[in-house]
Amino acid sequence: MLNTRLSLTQPKSPSLLSPSPSTSSLWTPLSTSHCIVPSNRSRPARLSYKVKCEKESGYNLSVVTPAEVTLKAIVSVQMTIGGVFAHLGLKRGLDDITDLLGKSLLLELVSAELDPKTGEEWKPVSAYAHKKSQDGDEAKYEASFKVPTGFGEVGAILVENEHRKEMFLKNIVLLTSNDEASKITFVCESWVHSKFDNPAEKRIFFSAKSYLPSQTPKGLVRLRGKDLESVRGDGAGERKSFERIYNYDVYNDLGNPDRNEDMARPVLGGSKEFPYPRRCRTGRPRTKKDPHSEQRGSNFYIPRDEAFSEVKNTTFSVKTLRSVLHAVVPSIETAIYDAKLGFPYFTAIDSLYDEGVTLPQQEGLSFFRTLVPRIVKALRDTTENVLLFETPEMIDRDKFAWFRDEEFSRQTLAGINPYSIKLLTELPIVSKLDPAIYGPPESLITAELIEQEIKGAMTAQEAIKQKKLFILDYHDLLLPYVHKVRELENTTLYASRTVFFLTHEGTLMPIAIELTRPASPTKPQWKQVFTDDWDATAAWLWKLAKVHVCAHDSGYHQLVSHWLRTHCCIEPYIIASHRQLSAMHPIYRLLHPHFRYTMEINSLAREYLISGGGIIESCFSPGKYSMEISSVAYGLEWQFDMEALPADLIRRGMAEEDPRAEHGLKLTIEDYPFANDGLLIWDSIKRWVTDYVNNYYKTPNDVLQDSELQEWWLEIRTKGHADKKDEPWWPKLETQGDLVHILTTIMWVCSGHHAAVNFGQYHFAGYFPNRPTIARSNMPVEDTKLEYFKKFWNKPEDALMQCFPSQIQATVVMSVLDILSSHSPDEEYISENPELSWKADPVINAAFERFNGRMKEIEGIIDARNSDTNLLNRCGAGIVPYELLKPFSGPGVTGKGIPNSVSI
Numbered sequence: 001m002l003n004t005r006l007s008l009t010q011p012k013s014p015s016l017l018s019p020s021p022s023t024s025s026l027w028t029p030l031s032t033s034h035c036i037v038p039s040n041r042s043r044p045a046r047l048s049y050k051v052k053c054e055k056e057s058g059y060n061l062s063v064v065t066p067a068e069v070t071l072k073a074i075v076s077v078q079m080t081i082g083g084v085f086a087h088l089g090l091k092r093g094l095d096d097i098t099d100l101l102g103k104s105l106l107l108e109l110v111s112a113e114l115d116p117k118t119g120e121e122w123k124p125v126s127a128y129a130h131k132k133s134q135d136g137d138e139a140k141y142e143a144s145f146k147v148p149t150g151f152g153e154v155g156a157i158l159v160e161n162e163h164r165k166e167m168f169l170k171n172i173v174l175l176t177s178n179d180e181a182s183k184i185t186f187v188c189e190s191w192v193h194s195k196f197d198n199p200a201e202k203r204i205f206f207s208a209k210s211y212l213p214s215q216t217p218k219g220l221v222r223l224r225g226k227d228l229e230s231v232r233g234d235g236a237g238e239r240k241s242f243e244r245i246y247n248y249d250v251y252n253d254l255g256n257p258d259r260n261e262d263m264a265r266p267v268l269g270g271s272k273e274f275p276y277p278r279r280c281r282t283g284r285p286r287t288k289k290d291p292h293s294e295q296r297g298s299n300f301y302i303p304r305d306e307a308f309s310e311v312k313n314t315t316f317s318v319k320t321l322r323s324v325l326h327a328v329v330p331s332i333e334t335a336i337y338d339a340k341l342g343f344p345y346f347t348a349i350d351s352l353y354d355e356g357v358t359l360p361q362q363e364g365l366s367f368f369r370t371l372v373p374r375i376v377k378a379l380r381d382t383t384e385n386v387l388l389f390e391t392p393e394m395i396d397r398d399k400f401a402w403f404r405d406e407e408f409s410r411q412t413l414a415g416i417n418p419y420s421i422k423l424l425t426e427l428p429i430v431s432k433l434d435p436a437i438y439g440p441p442e443s444l445i446t447a448e449l450i451e452q453e454i455k456g457a458m459t460a461q462e463a464i465k466q467k468k469l470f471i472l473d474y475h476d477l478l479l480p481y482v483h484k485v486r487e488l489e490n491t492t493l494y495a496s497r498t499v500f501f502l503t504h505e506g507t508l509m510p511i512a513i514e515l516t517r518p519a520s521p522t523k524p525q526w527k528q529v530f531t532d533d534w535d536a537t538a539a540w541l542w543k544l545a546k547v548h549v550c551a552h553d554s555g556y557h558q559l560v561s562h563w564l565r566t567h568c569c570i571e572p573y574i575i576a577s578h579r580q581l582s583a584m585h586p587i588y589r590l591l592h593p594h595f596r597y598t599m600e601i602n603s604l605a606r607e608y609l610i611s612g613g614g615i616i617e618s619c620f621s622p623g624k625y626s627m628e629i630s631s632v633a634y635g636l637e638w639q640f641d642m643e644a645l646p647a648d649l650i651r652r653g654m655a656e657e658d659p660r661a662e663h664g665l666k667l668t669i670e671d672y673p674f675a676n677d678g679l680l681i682w683d684s685i686k687r688w689v690t691d692y693v694n695n696y697y698k699t700p701n702d703v704l705q706d707s708e709l710q711e712w713w714l715e716i717r718t719k720g721h722a723d724k725k726d727e728p729w730w731p732k733l734e735t736q737g738d739l740v741h742i743l744t745t746i747m748w749v750c751s752g753h754h755a756a757v758n759f760g761q762y763h764f765a766g767y768f769p770n771r772p773t774i775a776r777s778n779m780p781v782e783d784t785k786l787e788y789f790k791k792f793w794n795k796p797e798d799a800l801m802q803c804f805p806s807q808i809q810a811t812v813v814m815s816v817l818d819i820l821s822s823h824s825p826d827e828e829y830i831s832e833n834p835e836l837s838w839k840a841d842p843v844i845n846a847a848f849e850r851f852n853g854r855m856k857e858i859e860g861i862i863d864a865r866n867s868d869t870n871l872l873n874r875c876g877a878g879i880v881p882y883e884l885l886k887p888f889s890g891p892g893v894t895g896k897g898i899p900n901s902v903s904i
């Protein structure tokens with residue numbers, strides 16, 4: 001795309017008054033039948049004008065014209081399922097007539113400048129666009145304008161959709177006659193509502209030039225404010241699907257108290273007990289039983305441009321996921337029937353990958369064979385559908401990897417939840433919870449026990465000093481929920497602590513697992529430490545204890561590392577960006593690609609995944625308390641400043657600042673694949689953001705004086721994360737460096753952080769014994785009088801199967817994770833696609849190309865690391881290379897690729 005700028009100004013020199021033969025054809029006759037030209041201010045009948053087209057190459061084109069100049073606009077409109085090209089229904093017929101009449105879209109050109117004579121805005125120049133052609137799924141509408149003298153640069157175009165249905169506008173190209181060189185593109189990529197839905201409002205599309213608020217061309221100042229006001233709305237009423245209003249609300253739609261008492265859920269957000277980030281306000285009516293909860297219904301409003309599914313149709317991952325949840329999951333539930341039925345033995349688990357589960361005949365299921373061919377397949381020689389899973393690569397390479405301790409601990413550094421492992425900094429390990437309620441706080445993983453398990457390699461204190469001990473600590477977060485969860489059917493819970501020792505080789509060795517049940521009015525506290533000892537009973541108990549820890553880690557991963565810290569916390573950034581940063585603000589344009597599809601997937605999550613009775617509650621250990629636990633984690637742990645990767649690593653003791661080290665950080669475990677690759681991505685984003693920010697902000701004062709930017713940051717802190725608004729750790733926004741750090745943090749969370757915890761889900765949990773989402777039975781030794789202990793004693797494999805997820809839970813989770821791990825064909829990877837406005841600015845364009853170059857280089861660095869046999873946490877017999885932070889990928893379940901945004 002050329003960097004063109006077109007303006008219509010009076011020539012300064014009389015010598016320009018002679019038209020050149022080669023360019024005079026740019027001008028078409030003044031009167032055209034379909035053009036409506038508003039009565040502009042009176043002016044002389046004929047004046048000469050200069051049309052200036054500046055390109056990157058820098059040449060100017062000057063011609064002399066009559067008093068009015070004719071401009072052509074070509075509007076590209078995308079075919080959609082529900083929009084104006086839908087082929088069914090009465091509205092379609094009326095819209096055809098509208099097209100035939102040539103009054104399809106009313107366009108108004110707005111000057112960026114003020115009329116020098118009046119000092120006021122020029123009156124916009126209007127014309128109707130009429131349908132000119134249709135090629136495949138794209139139609140072209142054209143309009144012709146007569147632009148008066150001295151009108152200046154066109155800075156915005158207002159659009160009114162005369163159809164009865166909404167339209168998806170891709171772009172509007174302005175040009176003089178058919179002169180390609182004079183072309184200016186206004187990127188729209190937006191739904192334009194029918195004027196019959198909202199007659200009072202025309203859509204505003206600004207040109208690709210970015211302006212800080214203080215630099216806004218005078219002719220656009222009013223529109224800049226008006227567009228923001230329209231996006232903010234007034235915070236009242238129920239949102240309608242065609243609207244584009246962004247506002248905040250609490251999570252009060254997870255339950256359904258009107259259905260029954262058991263479906264009531266607490267409101268998350270807005271209280272000390274359950275702090276939470278805000279979601280997008282929908283304004284639905286309140287439930288009858290609980291005035292604080294919102295009815296769920298079928299309308300999960302999101303602002304219109306956040307929902308692109310009708311454009312992308314079947315290739316869009318969110319749509320695929322919706323289909324799987326709608327049809328495949330109920331089919332599984334019908335096929336297996338007994339919700340509690342576990343797998344009888346390991347070979348039954350293996351059969352999921354070679355024979356599959358035959359699904360009941362159901363209308364529409366054959367469609368899923370094409371939609372999700374990885375999951376639903378046709379049985380040979382029959383018309384039956386079968387749910388047949390792909391064997392994850394880790395099991396393909398090493399069937400027993402999941403069973404081994406070294407793989408269990410390796411996955412804390414190179415698995416899908418690399419965010420939990422922490423340095424153990426002191427002994428004894430003590431709980432911060434109230435001993436009066438929960439029992440003695442001291443852990444049974446004592447210095448003596450550690451020394452015994454590391455076979456006297458060093459004392460426990462030396463191990464602490466040498467930073468050799470690490471911990472997965474799910475004690476204080478889970479302990480308060482143990483009794484509540486145990487009251488639910490078909491699940492159980494402990495609090496857990498797992499301690500690891502860093503070997504000479506730089507790998508982790510798990511040395512002890514402690515499981516705890518707190519005191520209750522009827523029973524004292526119960527806790528026990530399990531170690532992998534040299535006898536059959538201890539070895540089997542160790543395996544069972546690992547199942548509990550994996551279920552805890554799996555829950556924490558989905559609820560905190562994944563949902564809360566990426567999907568959920570990003571939504572307020574999106575809302576604030578739309579409400580406070582104009583579409584012409586350079587920071588809006590920088591962030592916009594990082595917010596693609598996030599609100600749509602989050603709304604779908606509220607509908608099916610995290611809702612009362614949804615997939616998470618049905619398949620994860622904490623059941624109906626799952627979301628409450630994520631709220632408690634938000635309250636205890638979440639800090640914006642700690643979402644920056646370096647700060648997160650330092651906070652967990654996994655790194656310390658070292659100016660001599662690469663990235664200024666020395667890692668505690670040198671071969672920590674997530675941290676090593678993540679820091680490359682973090683640094684690369686930071687360099688791109690630095691180049692970008694410095695191009696627009698020359699002094700700290702520019703940052704301080706940017707009213708939109710300051711309001712944006714204020715709103716993120718005080719409205720989007722209102723329950724944390726008074727925390728002292730919020731970074732200040734006073735300098736370019738502050739801005740770079742805040743933006744890098746947001747962009748890292750949207751891209752690298754999410755990719756690291758999302759796209760390996762099927763790889764690691766597609767064979768569920770490696771990462772069960774739930775442990776359904778207590779440790780057999782908690783009560784040796786029970787039948788379960790006898791079962792364990794006679795045949796421990798049966799106890800393991802009973803503890804594992806049920807057949808329905810396992811297969812539902814595997815189906816969903818397969819989709820969640822998938823890239824759609826239209827995925828946009830980091831540094832891949834520059835925005836038009838960036839390409840139009842040589843400085844930004846060059847910076848973006850450097851960014852893309854670094855990402856390509858990182859691909860090579862990661863490949864080299866994965867084949868370095870010294871790096872035992874990512875390279876070894878049967879080990880799947882760590883590729884989750886490789887920037888690029890093809891479509892499908894690839895286990896690599898960093899999309900710009902949280903899109904699935």
Ligand SMILES: [Fe+2]
Nearest residue numbers: 754758902904
């Ligand atoms: Fe995700």
